[in-house]
Amino acid sequence: xxxxxxxxxxxxxxxxxxxxxxxxxxxxxxxxxxxxxxxxxxxxxxxxxxxxxxxxxxxxxxxxxxxxx
Numbered sequence: 001x002x003x004x005x006x007x008x009x010x011x012x013x014x015x016x017x018x019x020x021x022x023x024x025x026x027x028x029x030x031x032x033x034x035x036x037x038x039x040x041x042x043x044x045x046x047x048x049x050x051x052x053x054x055x056x057x058x059x060x061x062x063x064x065x066x067x068x069x
Contacts, residue, residue, distance in 0.1 A: 004050045008035055 002008045008031050010024040024031045041047075048056075057064040 010034070 008024055009019075009022045010027060010031055011019045011021065012023060013019075054064040
């Protein structure tokens with residue numbers, strides 16, 4: 001998982017159900033593999049990126065979501 005614009009996070013939910021220990025830095029190859037799999041799935045299912053969605057709202061003069069925390 002990841003927050004918009006942030007780094008991917010990786011958790012072992014079998015032992016860390018509260019998602020307290022991010023394992024992404026210990027398993028960068030797995031994060032890369034899962035990131036590519038997610039991107040393939042998203043493209044195949046017509047997922048609109050958040051930045052494209054914000055641009056569409058702004059182009060129509062509608063209020064867009066806040067993109068930073």
